Amino acid sequence: MVDVVTLGETMVLFQPSSQGKITDSQYFLKTIGGAESNVALALARLNHSVRWISKLGKDPFGQLILKTLQAEGVATDYVMTDADHPTAVFFKEARPLRDPAVYYYRKHSAASQLKPTDFNDxxxxxxxxxxxxxxTPALSHDAFLLVEKTMQRARELGLTVSFDPNIRFKLWSKQEAKEKLLKLLPYSTIFLPGEDELRFLFSEVESIDQIIDQIHSQGVDLVVIKKGTEGSKASLKGKIIEKPAFKVDHVVDSVGAGDAYSAGLLHELLKADLHSINLEQLESALVTANTMGAYATQFQGDWEGAPTEEELNDLLGKEVLIDR
Ligand code: KDG
Structure with missing residues (x-):
């Protein structure tokens, strides 16, 4: 049994080793990053069986991505290779008092060639x-169609589906983003937007509660709104729960925190049937998600700040790790 399947582009990530500016740095740390594989890696660390699907170039960067995921226990059995297109790379630059900036080199990448005919039941x-x-749907129209088909098939086959809009305005226009993300929304059973993303997608709707109602009316059971330092708010078919954020004094790197949050939420929800989530379970899922999101901000890298199950249980006060 596979707990979670994810589909999306993963890139090789370079970041100045000194956390300095790209223009001034001679040395760069090399790792990988991709929203969907960040979630897969975090779930694998929590002992879930996870499969990641994508397309990689036939190059050393593709090999590095495969090696990293496999070493962490993520199944890569359906990853495709495209010899005519490269594995994408991106650079991340820390910005004092701001979230980091990222620079993508992913146009015409192997993953941007993902297409609906690649789909396999x-x-x-x-x-x-x-x-x-x-x-992923922002990479190309074909990639959008593939995501749509995969979500649709997943629902037909009885899987639950979580969808994080993860809007990246560097990848598409506001109009296209809104149109296509709203088209995918009804295929999801769990929707995981940030508060600003929710406001962007439903800009004509006045209140958050009205937005939540609209989303539920499209057949989405659970809406979980990530509110950063304010914690999170969830609506399970109209029943609202809010949980405060896990306090952190200093953020090292905020990129990937949302993915760690999603993994924390899924980790708790996977303990029972995802088709019949109850409020008690949702409450602990929000606490775990907030904790995972906060923990991830304490590490440089998009996924390296994913805790093991023992570390997570220690943070949640369920288990005490012996330090010395
Ligand atoms: O959610 C974090 C991701 O944004 C990062 O790991 C890289 O997938 C990525 C992207 O497209 O920005």
Whole structure:
């Protein structure tokens, strides 16, 4: 049984080793990053069985991505290779008192060639849940169609589906983002937007509660709104729960915190049937998600700040790790 299947682009990530500016740095740390694989890696660290699907170039960067995911226990059995297009790379630059800036080199990448005819029902065989984000559909129209098809098939096959809009305005126009993300929304059972993303997608609707009602009316059971330092607010078919953020004094790197949050939420929800989530379970899922999101901000890198199950239980006060 596979707990979670994810589909999306993963890139090689370079960041100045000194946290300095790209223009001034001679040395760069090399790792990988991709919203969907960040979630997969975090879930694998929490002992879930996870499959990641994508297309990689036939190059050392593609090999590095595969090696990293496999070493962390993520299944890569359906990853495709495109010898004519490269694996994408991106650079991240820390900005004092701001979130980091990222510079993408992903146009015409192997993953941007993902297309609906790549879809294979076997991707979802024996799987419980599909997690996708709004980054993959931004890569190309064909990639959008593939995400749509995968979500649609997942629902037909009885999987639950989580969808994080993860809006990246560097990848598409505001109009296209809004149109396509709203088209994908009804295929999800769990929607995971940030508060600003929710306001962007439903700019004509006045209050958050009205927006939530509209989303539920499209067949989405659970809406979880990530509010950063204010914690999170969730609506399970109209029943609202809010949980405060896990306090952090200093943020090292905020990129990937949302993915760690999603993984924390799924980790708790996967403990029971995702088709019949109850409020008690949702409450602990929000606490775990807030904790995972906060923990991830304490590490440089998009996924390296994912805790093991023992570390998470220690943070949640369920288990005490012996330090010395
Ligand atoms: O959510 C974090 C991601 O944004 C990052 O890991 C890289 O997938 C990525 C992207 O497209 O920005």
């Amino acid at each position: 076997d991707w979802l065989a024996e799987a419980r849940h599909l997690h996708v984000t709004g980054i």
